Amino acid sequence: MLEQTLPGERSPAAGVYDVAVIGAGVVGCAIARLLSHHVLRCVLVEAGPDVGTGTSKANTAIWHTGFDAAPGTLEARLLRRSYPQMATYMAETGVAVERLGGLLLAWNDDQMQALPAIQARAQENGVTDVYPLPPPEICAREPHLQPGVLGGLCVPGESILCPFTLPLALATEAVVNGVTLLCNWPVQGIDRLPNADFRLRSGERTLQARYVVNAAGLYADSIEQMLGYRRFTVTPRRGELIIFDKAARRLVNHVLLPVPTAITKGVLISPTIYGNVLLGPTAEDIHDKQDRATTAAGLAAVWDKGRALLPALIEEEVTAVYAGLRAATEHKDYQILAHPDERYICVGGIRSTGVSASLGIADYVRDLLADARLTLPPKPDWQRVQMPYLGETGTRPYQSAQRIAANPDYGRMVCFCERVSLGELLDACHSPIPARTLDGLRRRTRALQGRCQGFNCQAALSALLARETGQTVAALLGLEAGCEQ
């Protein structure tokens, strides 16, 4: 069990937490980090072996402005609240970002007719810099597009970010500032105690908290039911994606967005901050919350869309495919529901935009906790953290003669595809929230996610991780069984 406590922090059994946040996805991590700014005893409880292993690691990694959100919804408001905070936060902590801008493209008359309304909607949402682009300008900016685009909108604020570093940065700041992180701790039951506190149960283990925040993503409805509510049902909406090799990066300069429909933002083409190109996702409602498998039909559908938009992309090598599950509900908006008298906040239904809205959601939840009479004394000695930079536009350790001179391990490559050095891998194994699985090592360093998908380096990485964490290689590989890569 990964359990992080600060020196002087009591073990969970020894006392009552002020707040228990259930779920260490990007949303739960953002909430826990914000609460760590206050003199409180907080615990972040996660079913998986690490933070950020749910939907937060399998998405399209677009930093949305919220230009096309339904005006007046909580989602639209929190996206706007989040956007400037995200800009500051990611710059200060070293989360990789590329401010590419988005082009929303119309390929038929119906889509052309939708553009003015989308621009008006952006204005209403406070995204005031969206402007129309004529076809020659679009083609000049994106010379590899299929001929025939009729028009489009430029959305300068749409950008790309590192979806792996963001939750890790948030959780690391929470932990460094006193939040207890309990991984491998699936909440299986919740009791109300006579004094109105909550007792969270996981097997034989229990912990007690005065307030509960439910940020359990796909399982937010199960947590609701443990507390006697049935206000929404989460239906996983699967999105399948294809990642193209870095050679394809030259083909795309912006985030290429389709005109959205009622149920999905549609299939997009976007560079990633690792230098690849991403095509997808699909949007298919399924029943099984564990089913993150890709399908031949889903991949064929995105492939066809890709060919129709950017034919040259389809000639490029594919590095990987994956699927993520959106926490869709029967409601069209986020389900952030507060029960001040019950000291319970539900943060459910964060379906398509939760990465981008995470800091705004956290702010809002803190306000709701204050309304529920949680006292929030400021913590005077709060510490910021600096995360390893995983992008392509800044300087990585292998590119820094100064870092290599100071520590030659930063010059010893282990993953050649992604240029990940021994020094970075060791850092990841000994960081405040250390990597304990190969997937955890991947999300902290980029190792294993390159062109060879670990064919060359997985044995070395397994041996290194086993040595540094005191696990056996067999146990490590067993831990990874069934884990999405």
Ligand SMILES: Cc1cc2nc3c(=O)[nH]c(=O)nc-3n(C[C@H](O)[C@H](O)[C@H](O)COP(=O)(O)OP(=O)(O)OC[C@H]3O[C@@H](n4cnc5c(N)ncnc54)[C@H](O)[C@@H]3O)c2cc1C
């Ligand atoms: C295909 C796809 C593309 C997307 N693209 C984008 C995008 O480009 N930009 C964007 O902003 N958003 C995007 N999203 C949405 C975004 O990924 C989600 O909104 C966000 O990750 C939700 O975060 P979360 O913390 O609510 O959920 P999760 O990341 O799923 O975290 C919930 C956590 O709760 C834990 N948990 C569940 N049950 C329990 C329990 N009983 N006890 C303890 N822990 C529990 C889980 O293990 C999990 O770690 C996309 C989503 C998908 C699927």
